[in-house]
Amino acid sequence: MRHEQGLLEERFQTNVPNIYAAGDVVSGIALSSTAMKEARLAMINAFDLPSRGDITRVPIGVWTIPELSMVGETEERLRKEKRHHFVGRCRYNQNPRGTLIGEPWGLLKLIFSAPENQLVGVHVIGENACELIACGLVGMNMGATTSTFVDSCFNYPSLSDMDKYAAYDAMGNFERGNYYRGDNWIAGNDPELFAEETPG
Numbered sequence: 606m607r608h609e610q611g612l613l614e615e616r617f618q619t620n621v622p623n624i625y626a627a628g629d630v631v632s633g634i635a636l637s638s639t640a641m642k643e644a645r646l647a648m649i650n651a652f653d654l655p656s657r658g659d660i661t662r663v664p665i666g667v668w669t670i671p672e673l674s675m676v677g678e679t680e681e682r683l684r685k686e687k688r689h690h691f692v693g694r695c696r697y698n699q700n701p702r703g704t705l706i707g708e709p710w711g712l713l714k715l716i717f718s719a720p721e722n723q724l725v726g727v728h729v730i731g732e733n734a735c736e737l738i739a740c741g742l743v744g745m746n747m748g749a750t751t752s753t754f755v756d757s758c759f760n761y762p763s764l765s766d767m768d769k770y771a772a773y774d775a776m777g778n779f780e781r782g783n784y785y786r787g788d789n790w791i792a793g794n795d796p797e798l799f800a801e802e803t804p805g
């Protein structure tokens with residue numbers, strides 16, 4: 606039995622047609638969460654059941670101090686592929702719950718495609734990052750835009766509320782023209798915002 610990547614990636618089927626594989630033996634992200642999802646997809650394919658999603662949008666969680674989690678695109682990859690996007694950030698110390706738990710730093714970042722305004726990436730660093738990612742993950746799967754978060758009412762005081770404030774920030778950045786358009790960051794009337802990323 607060989608792991609023929611093209612074959613496996615599509616259907617989790619090995620070169621022995623009635624043998625399917627999932628988990629760490631399949632190249633890709635080696636996590637329990639992905640292993641379970643892959644196993645489900647392999648079973649669905651083995652029994653020719655209607656397709657149920659794919660393995661492209663999976664979160665990564667790192668249970669370090671500080672905790673880290675991300676799903677979807679990174680700004681680095683979008684810039685490399687020259688895909689237009691805008692970003693919103695909320696820091697833990699801008700959030701009442703973050704202040705209550707004494708989190709002096711930490712960040713939740715949402716990345717949206719431009720001009721479509723589709724959520725394409727979520728990044729969290731700080732307390733409960735691996736839990737907080739779930740809201741963005743589901744949002745991404747449901748086609749969330751900035752309005753999805755801004756129009757929602759979150760618990761107060763909760764860390765989840767950072768999604769809403771990151772979306773407000775993203776909305777403001779887009780409206781001020783602070784977003785990446787192919788070759789350059791266009792810094793609108795807020796030149797400091799993307800100072801680190803602005804070439805030159």
Ligand SMILES: Cc1cc2nc3c(=O)[nH]c(=O)nc-3n(C[C@H](O)[C@H](O)[C@H](O)COP(=O)(O)OP(=O)(O)OC[C@H]3O[C@@H](n4cnc5c(N)ncnc54)[C@H](O)[C@@H]3O)c2cc1C
Pocket residue numbers: 627628629630635636637638639640668
């Ligand atoms: C230290 C560590 C921390 C991790 N932390 C996380 C985490 O926090 N979150 C997360 O999502 N993932 C984590 N992972 C990754 C996660 O454990 C694996 O990706 C996941 O267990 C893969 O599942 P699997 O079923 O493919 O393989 P496994 O869980 O390794 O299961 C394979 C099974 O096959 C058995 N086996 C092997 N050879 C044979 C054989 N010849 N005959 C019969 N049985 C055999 C093994 O004994 C084992 O029970 C961690 C991994 C490590 C090592």
